[in-house]
Each structure stands twice: as C-alpha cells, then as structure tokens.
Amino acid sequence: MIQNIALVGCGNVGTALLEILNEKRTELSEKHGFIFRVTLISDLMKGTVLDPEGLDLNQIVIDLKEGKNLDSFPKGQGSFGELLAKSRTTMMAEATPTNLKTGEPGITHIRAALSRGIHVTTTNKGPVALAFDELATLAKSCGAKFRYEGVVMSGTPLLHMLQYGMAGCTVLKLEGILNGTTNFILSKMGETGVSYAEALEEAASLGYAEADPTGDVEGWDAAAKVSILAKLLFGKNIPVSDIDRQGITCITPEKIKAAHEHGCTVKLIAGINATNGEFYTYVTPKEISLSHPLASINGPTNAVSILTDNLGEVTLIGPGAGRIETGQALLTDLIAMRKN
Amino acid sequence: MIQNIALVGCGNVGTALLEILNEKRTELSEKHGFIFRVTLISDLMKGTVLDPEGLDLNQIVIDLKEGKNLDSFPKGQGSFGELLAKSRTTMMAEATPTNLKTGEPGITHIRAALSRGIHVTTTNKGPVALAFDELATLAKSCGAKFRYEGVVMSGTPLLHMLQYGMAGCTVLKLEGILNGTTNFILSKMGETGVSYAEALEEAASLGYAEADPTGDVEGWDAAAKVSILAKLLFGKNIPVSDIDRQGITCITPEKIKAAHEHGCTVKLIAGINATNGEFYTYVTPKEISLSHPLASINGPTNAVSILTDNLGEVTLIGPGAGRIETGQALLTDLIAMRKN
Numbered sequence: 183m184i185q186n187i188a189l190v191g192c193g194n195v196g197t198a199l200l201e202i203l204n205e206k207r208t209e210l211s212e213k214h215g216f217i218f219r220v221t222l223i224s225d226l227m228k229g230t231v232l233d234p235e236g237l238d239l240n241q242i243v244i245d246l247k248e249g250k251n252l253d254s255f256p257k258g259q260g261s262f263g264e265l266l267a268k269s270r271t272t273m274m275a276e277a278t279p280t281n282l283k284t285g286e287p288g289i290t291h292i293r294a295a296l297s298r299g300i301h302v303t304t305t306n307k308g309p310v311a312l313a314f315d316e317l318a319t320l321a322k323s324c325g326a327k328f329r330y331e332g333v334v335m336s337g338t339p340l341l342h343m344l345q346y347g348m349a350g351c352t353v354l355k356l357e358g359i360l361n362g363t364t365n366f367i368l369s370k371m372g373e374t375g376v377s378y379a380e381a382l383e384e385a386a387s388l389g390y391a392e393a394d395p396t397g398d399v400e401g402w403d404a405a406a407k408v409s410i411l412a413k414l415l416f417g418k419n420i421p422v423s424d425i426d427r428q429g430i431t432c433i434t435p436e437k438i439k440a441a442h443e444h445g446c447t448v449k450l451i452a453g454i455n456a457t458n459g460e461f462y463t464y465v466t467p468k469e470i471s472l473s474h475p476l477a478s479i480n481g482p483t484n485a486v487s488i489l490t491d492n493l494g495e496v497t498l499i500g501p502g503a504g505r506i507e508t509g510q511a512l513l514t515d516l517i518a519m520r521k522n
Numbered sequence: 523m524i525q526n527i528a529l530v531g532c533g534n535v536g537t538a539l540l541e542i543l544n545e546k547r548t549e550l551s552e553k554h555g556f557i558f559r560v561t562l563i564s565d566l567m568k569g570t571v572l573d574p575e576g577l578d579l580n581q582i583v584i585d586l587k588e589g590k591n592l593d594s595f596p597k598g599q600g601s602f603g604e605l606l607a608k609s610r611t612t613m614m615a616e617a618t619p620t621n622l623k624t625g626e627p628g629i630t631h632i633r634a635a636l637s638r639g640i641h642v643t644t645t646n647k648g649p650v651a652l653a654f655d656e657l658a659t660l661a662k663s664c665g666a667k668f669r670y671e672g673v674v675m676s677g678t679p680l681l682h683m684l685q686y687g688m689a690g691c692t693v694l695k696l697e698g699i700l701n702g703t704t705n706f707i708l709s710k711m712g713e714t715g716v717s718y719a720e721a722l723e724e725a726a727s728l729g730y731a732e733a734d735p736t737g738d739v740e741g742w743d744a745a746a747k748v749s750i751l752a753k754l755l756f757g758k759n760i761p762v763s764d765i766d767r768q769g770i771t772c773i774t775p776e777k778i779k780a781a782h783e784h785g786c787t788v789k790l791i792a793g794i795n796a797t798n799g800e801f802y803t804y805v806t807p808k809e810i811s812l813s814h815p816l817a818s819i820n821g822p823t824n825a826v827s828i829l830t831d832n833l834g835e836v837t838l839i840g841p842g843a844g845r846i847e848t849g850q851a852l853l854t855d856l857i858a859m860r861k862n
Contacts, residue, residue, distance in 0.1 A: 202832065206690065214689060337833050339687030347671075347679025347687060349554060350546065350853040475818050475839055492542065492850040493677050493841055499815055500836035510832040513690040 185218040185520055186234070188271040188300075190291050191278035192225035195305055195332070197246050198509030199275055204239045206513075214517050222258060222269035226278075227251070232258030234270045262294050271295070273519055275512045276304035282406055282422065285312035296320045296328060303515030305332030305508050311406050311422065314413050327519045332511030334360065334407045335484045338500030339514065344415060344488070351490045353415050357453035358486030359479050360407045362502040363390045363398035364430050364450040368467075369480040372438045372447055378431060390482055400429035401465035404452040408463050412454055418461060426464040433467055441469045447477050457489075475499070525558040525860055526574070528611040528640075530631050531618035532565035535645055535672075537586050538849030539615055544579045546853075554857050562598060562609035566618075567591070572598030574610045602634050611635070613859055615852045616644035622746055622762065625652035636660045636668060643855030645672030645848050651746050651762070654753050667859045672851030674700065674747045675824045678840030679854065684755060684828070691830045693755050697793035698826030699819050700747045702842040703730045703738035704770050704790040708807075709820040712778045712787055718771060730822055740769035741805035744792040748803050752794055758801060766804040773807055781809045787817050797829075815839070 187203070189196050203210075203218065210216040219236030229252040231237060237255055245254065258265050266274070274295040278288050285308035292309050295302045297320060304310065309317060310330045321328035331341050344353065359365050363385055370381040382399070385391035397403050405425040412420045430450050438448045446469040455462045470477045475497045479485040484502030489495050501507040527543070529536050543550075543560065550556040559576025569592040571577060577595055585594065598605050606614070614635040618628050625648035632649050635642045637660060644650065649657060650670045661668035671681050684693065699705050703725055710721040722739070725731035737743050745765040752760045770790050778788050786809040795802045810817045815837045819825040824842030829835050841847040 202690070209692075210690060216690075337688070337691070338836055339683055342687035343679055343683055346854075346858065347682035348677070348850075348854060349857040350542070350550060350556075351677070351850055352549075473818055473820070475815055478813055478815050478818050480813070492846050492853075494847070496678055496838070496840035498836070498838055501834055506832050507834070510688075510691055513832075514686075514688060517689040518686065 183217075185216065185516070186221040186270050186272045187218050187516065188222035188224070188266060188269055188274040188295070189220065190224045190274060190276050192223055192228050192246070193277065193279070194505040195508045195512070196225070196275070196277040198505040199277070199512045200239060200246065201243050202506070202509050202513055204243045210517070216517050216520055222265055222271055223252060224258065224262075224265060225252070229253060230258040230265065231255035232265060232269045234268065262291065263298070266295060266298055266300060271300050273301040273303070273516055275516065276302060276306055277512065278306055280307045282308055282311060282402070285309045289313050289317070292317055292328070293320065296324055296326045299324045299326050301327040301519040303329045303331070303512050303519065305330075305511055307333045307406050307410065310410050329515035329519060331515050332508045333410055335486070335500060335502050336504055336507040337510030337514065338484065338498060338502070338507075340486055340498055341414065342514065343498060348490065348493065348496070351492045353488055353490055354457050355453070355455050355489040356411065356415070356486060357451050357476070359449055359476060359484050360452040360486070360502065361398055361401070361404040361450060362482030362484060363395065364404070365479065365484070366390050366482045367399070368430060368433065368438070368448055368450065371433070371435050372442070375435045375439070377435060378433060399431055401427045401450065404450065404465045408452050408454060408465060412463055416454070416456060416461070420463050424463070426462070426466065428466045430467055445472050446470060447472060449476060449479070451476070523557075525556065525856070526561040526610050526612045527558050527856065528562035528564070528606060528609055528614040528635070529560065530564045530614060530616050532563055532568050532586070533617065533619070534845040535848045535852070536565070536615070536617040538845040539617070539852045540579060540586065541583050542846070542849050542853055544583045550857070556857050556860055562605055562611055563592060564598070564602075564605060565592070569593060570598040570605065571595035572605060572609045574608065602631065603638070606635060606638055606640060611640050613641040613643070613856055615856065616642060616646055617852065618646055620647045622648055622651060622742070625649045629653050629657070632657055632668070633660065636664055636666045639664045639666050641667040641859040643669045643671070643852050643859065645670075645851055647673045647746050647750065650750050669855040669859060671855050672848045673750055675826070675840060675842050676844055676847040677850030677854065678824065678838060678842070678847075680826055680838055681754065682854065683838060688830065688833065688836070691832045693828055693830055694797050695793070695795050695829040696751065696755070696826060697791050697816070699789055699816060699824050700792040700826070700842065701738055701741070701744040701790060702822030702824060703735065704744070705819065705824070706730050706822045707739070708770060708773065708778070708788055708790065711773070711775050712782070715775045715779070717775060718773060739771055741767045741790065744790065744805045748792050748794060748805060752803055756794070756796060756801070760803050764803070766802070766806065768806045770807055785812050786810060787812060789816060789819070791816070
C-alpha cells in the first residue's frame with residue numbers, strides 16, 4: 183500500500199525529512215516495504231502545496247536547498263482539515279516549533295489528523311508534554327497511531343527501546359544527560375578550564391545555544407523531557423514546574439576541578455527515581471564517577487542510564503539534536519506506522 | 523486473544539522465563555494486552571508436560587525452584603510436531619543449549635514450529651548462525667514470526683533497536699564488547715594488575731567462565747555474534763571461520779599498563795566495518811581511548827557502538843548474559859509476536 187505523507191512545518195527538521203525520504207526512496211521500498219508519496223507540505227513561511235498524486239519531491243528538495251519557498255508547486259487551499267482530506271493523507275509528520283506554554287500550533291494539527299484516522303509522528307515537545315492524554319485517547323478511539331520518538335534525544339531510539347525493545351521489563355530509575363547545550367558547556371569548562379560565560383559564548387557561536395539560553399541553562403528543556411518520560415513510562419502527570427530543577431549557571435571551573443580531584447566529573451543530570459515507593463523527578467548538576475558511562479559523554483551528545491528489574495542497568499548514548507538526526511526520528515516512526 | 527506458549531529447553535534461561543511470566547501475569551495483561559497460558563514444556567532432563575488448557579505455572583515454578591523435575595504434571599507424548607499440535611501452541615520459546623557446529627536440536631524444533639505457522643523466539647545462537655536464511659524464509663512462507671533478541675547481549679535490546687528503532691538509518695560500522703567473560707578478565711587485569719591466568723581463575727570461580735574457556739578467550743563466541751550481526755544488518759553470510767579473530771590469551775598486565783600510560787585501555791573488540799566499500803569482520807584485542815564510551819565498560823557488561831549515516835554514533839550498553847536477562851529477551855519477543 184502506498185503511504186500518502188503530509189509534512190507540517192518545513193523548517194530544518196521537516197526539510198531534513200524530505201531530503202532523507204528523497205534520497206532513500208529505493209532503499210525504503212526494498213528493505214522496509216515502505217512505498218510513499220508526499221502529498222501535502224504546509225509551512226507558515228514557505229507556503230502550502232498539495233497534490234494527491236504526489237508532489238515532485240526531488241524538485242522540492244532542490245528548491246529548499248537553494249533557499250526558495252514552495253511557490254512553483256500546486257497550491258493547497260482551505261482549512262487544515264480540508265487540506266488533509268484533499269491530499270488523501272494517510273500519515274502526517276508534525277515538525278512545527280515547540281511552544282511549551284500552549285503546545286500550539288502542534289496540538290491543533292495533531293488533533294485534526296488523528297480525528298480523521300491519520301497516523302501522526304511529531305518532534306514537537308509541546309503537544310506531548312501538554313496534551314498527551316487527550317491525543318493518545320483520540321488516536322486510540324480513531325484507530326490511528328501516535329508516535330513521538332524525536333521529542334527526546336532526537337533520532338536516538340530511546341522511546342522505542344523503552345516501549346518496545348524492553349517490553350515487559352520494569353523501569354525503576356532513569357538518569358541521563360538530556361540537554362546537549364549544557365553538556366557542551368560543562369564539557370568545555372572541564373576540558374579547558376574556561377568560565378561558564380566563555381563556554382556559553384562558544385556554544386552560541388557553534389549554534390548549540392540560542393540567543394536566550396535560559397531554556398537550556400536553567401534546566402527547563404531537560405525538565406520538559408523528564409515530564410514526558412514520567413508520563414510515557416510511569417503514566418504520571420508531572421508538570422514541568424513540579425520538577426526539582428536547578429540549572430548550571432552556578433557551576434565554576436573550580437567546582438569541576440574539585441570533582442575531578444576525587445575521580446568525578448560534573449554533569450547536568452535529569453532523572454526519575456521510582457524505587458522504594460517514591461516518585462522523584464529532578465534536573466540538577468551532579469558529580470558522576472569517572473568510571474560511569476555517563477561521565478564519558480561529552481559535547482552535545484545525550485545519554486540515559488535506565489535501571490530495570492530484569493536487565494539491571496542499560497545505557498543508551500546518541501545524538502540529542504540536529505536536523506538530520508531529528509528527521510531520522512520522523513522516518514523511523516513513519517516506517518513503524520505504515521499500513522500493509 | 524490468548525497466546526498458548528510452548529517452552530523448549532527448561533534450563534536456566536527457560537526457567538527464568540517461566541518465573542517472569544508467572545510473576546508478571548497481571549502486569550503483562552494490563553500493560554501490553556498480553557494474555558497467555560503455558561501449554562507445553564519440553565526438556566531433555568526434566569520431562570515433557572502438556573495441557574492445552576494451560577499448565578499450572580505457579581506450581582511448576584515452585585517445583586523447579588526446589589530442583590524437582592516435571593513429573594507431577596500431565597505428561598506429553600508423541601513426536602515434537604504432535605506435541606505442538608496437541609498443546610495448541612501459538613508461540614514457542616526455544617532455549618536449548620547452543621551448538622555452533624550443528625545448530626541442533628534448536629534447528630529441528632524451530633523448523634517444526636515455523637512450518638506450522640507458530641511464532642518462534644530463540645536465545646540459541648546455533649540456529650541463527652547456521653540456518654538463518656532457511657528459517658527466515660520458512661517463517662515468511664508460513665506466516666509465522668521468527669525473533670532472536672537473546673542471541674546477542676541477552677535482553678539488552680540491540681537487535682530490536684537496529685531493526686526497528688533505527689529503521690531507515692544505515693549502519694556503516696559497528697564495534698563492541700560482545701563477550702562478558704573476556705571483558706571481566708581484561709577489566710580485572712587492568713584494575714588489579716593480576717595475570718591473565720589469575721583473572722581467568724576468578725572468572726571461573728564466579729561462574730563467568732566455563733570449564734573449557736576456549737570459546738570465550740579465543741574469541742569464538744564474539745565471532746559467532748559478529749557473524750549473526752553481519753547477516754541481520756548487511757545480509758552477508760560470513761562463516762565464523764572467515765572472521766579475522768584473535769583472543770586475549772596473549773594480553774599481559776604490562777600491555778594494559780602501557781595502554782593506560784597513553785590514555786587508553788585494552789578491550790576485546792568485535793566489529794564490522796562496512797565503510798569505503800569494504801566489508802571487514804573481526805574480533806581482536808584493541809587499545810581504546812579512555813574518553814570513548816566503550817572504555818568504561820567493565821566486568822561482564824557488553825556494549826556496542828554503531829556508526830550510522832543519519833545518527834552518527836549510537837552506543838548501547840547493557841548485560842551480555844544472565845538467566846533473568848536472557849529470559850527477558852524471550853519475553854520481549856513473545857510480546858512483540860502476539861496476535862491481537
């Protein structure tokens with residue numbers, strides 16, 4: 183069966199997905215039986231284009247690479263629901279920007295698709311953090327699938343591993359490095375002895391830190407991911423504001439040096455502890471023994487160590503961000519959702 | 523739908539699966555919709571018992587814990603095919619001992635089940651290493667599923683992650699620590715300066731090394747896993763004897779100390795390199811930089827770093843052996859294979 187894909191949000195990640203789909207068309211068909219056409223692309227800046235027989239993906243990728251918008255392709259008109267119907271979309275990739283206060287416009291897009299029985303994958307933390315119960319229930323009642331691999335650790339398959347690869351195994355505790363920006367800053371301070379301000383400046387110059395770095399350095403981004411994991415793994419609703427959260431602005435090169443002197447290093451650790459009948463969620467700078475796998479995670483890489491009943495400790499390390507890496511998350515979900 | 527489970531081979535791993543199934547019955551039903559009865563258990567030493575309405579799992583677990591055989595349960599008689607039919611088995615867990623020369627008795631059991639449309643999961647490296655093509659083809663033609671998470675890294679979900687969690691992503695290179703015994707020995711030598719012979723003795727006393735340690739210390743076990751990964755990931759038939767293989771018997775505490783002095787440690791690395799148009803498979807002691815995640819893997823733990831096109835490097839660390847850990851691999855596969 184041919185999958186008709188809609189892409190909503192054609193920024194860095196959405197464009198990366200289109201590039202991967204275009205490049206791997208033959209391989210996806212041969213290896214995964216995944217045969218597709220892209221029938222709808224909708225982006226606030228670049229326009230809305232639609233063709234139920236499949237848009238010219240190759241030309242779209244070329245145009246986007248050249249910085250063009252989507253003007254030379256068949257325009258789509260009408261409400262979002264009408265666009266989904268006209269394009270005969272069977273699965274949607276949602277990659278609009280994250281808004282952790284409202285979840286919009288992601289929630290509206292996802293609701294529209296799921297309610298029509300269209301499978302959805304998103305890389306947008308907002309809808310998953312703020313409206314998970316509603317969207318998961320809607321998906322179930324409409325016979326649609328709802329996936330979100332990219333909301334934590336980009337395409338590193340943490341969620342897939344926890345939900346499917348370790349099915350039947352109970353998670354007792356989880357701790358990890360879930361924010362690449364802060365890990366880059368702490369690694370830099372540890373390696374070169376530069377101050378927090380200098381390391382932050384370098385992170386910004388490399389594109390790892392945003393103009394306003396508060397979301398990263400104060401631990402809000404990591405806390406949003408903890409909130410999502412608490413929901414997915416334990417079914418708990420823990421608002422981001424309820425998470426015991428401390429950022430890295432108070433960390434000095436001297437503190438890191440002192441940690442090194444007793445065989446440790448400092449990492450911003452995000453975690454959930456569900457042992458001993460408690461349920462504690464946190465984001466805090468912590469000293470980690472140099473012999474622990476998390477200590478060797480440097481730069482923008484992410485990692486999570488999961489303590490379980492049947493497998494003891496399992497650690498997954500991989501990219502935490504990146505356009506292609508997050509596009510890969512969408513692709514993995516699209517393949518998993520295909521109808522045969 | 524109720525799943526009727528057959529267990530063939532009721533040694534350490536098979537018994538662990540029964541314990542987990544018995545303990546988690548309610549959780550498996552509520553969380554995964556996995557409702558089952560065990561209708562057949564067949565073991566060369568402990569006997570063959572059968573009840574299409576479901577054996578008394580709770581009592582079986584108690585008896586096995588007390589070292590009893592299965593004499594007090596309804597006996598099963600007839601050929602293996604007849605046992606599968608009488609027990610109305612819908613999925614089989616195969617956990618007989620590995621024979622890397624013949625693949626038996628695993629191959630015969632798996633063939634019998636798949637040809638009847640019965641899903642199969644195995645922890646037995648023999649059938650996967652020696653008869654993968656035949657069994658995978660048979661499964662497909664009979665509408666049965668064939669899974670084998672436990673043959674590499676026990677229940678650490680490496681195969682699941684590579685085949686599903688990273689679907690659409692191309693593996694370029696893979697290297698890892700795939701044998702716990704040799705990693706325990708090398709870790710011990712590095713930490714305490716003891717000789718290879720002393721470390722081997724300790725491994726044996728802890729149950730990590732067998733009476734004849736050749737399979738582990740000469741790299742045969744790791745090579746069998748490389749052969750399996752070459753098949754699963756790249757579709758290549760690489761017999762174990764064709765893998766460039768060197769064991770750890772030549773490693774001295776002095777060599778490890780020398781490696782430490784230039785910021786490295788020595789690990790027995792199993793790998794596949796598929797970059798630059800080559801395809802090279804190997805098992806060899808290698809110096810690994812202390813800053814690499816694989817350097818921090820000590821004791822019987824296993825780990826694999828995978829270099830990919832879209833995700834860069836992804837590393838998975840977890841148990842490489844153990845009765846409960848390998849039983850968990852069977853459980854994950856059983857859940858994934860359930861019919862709804």
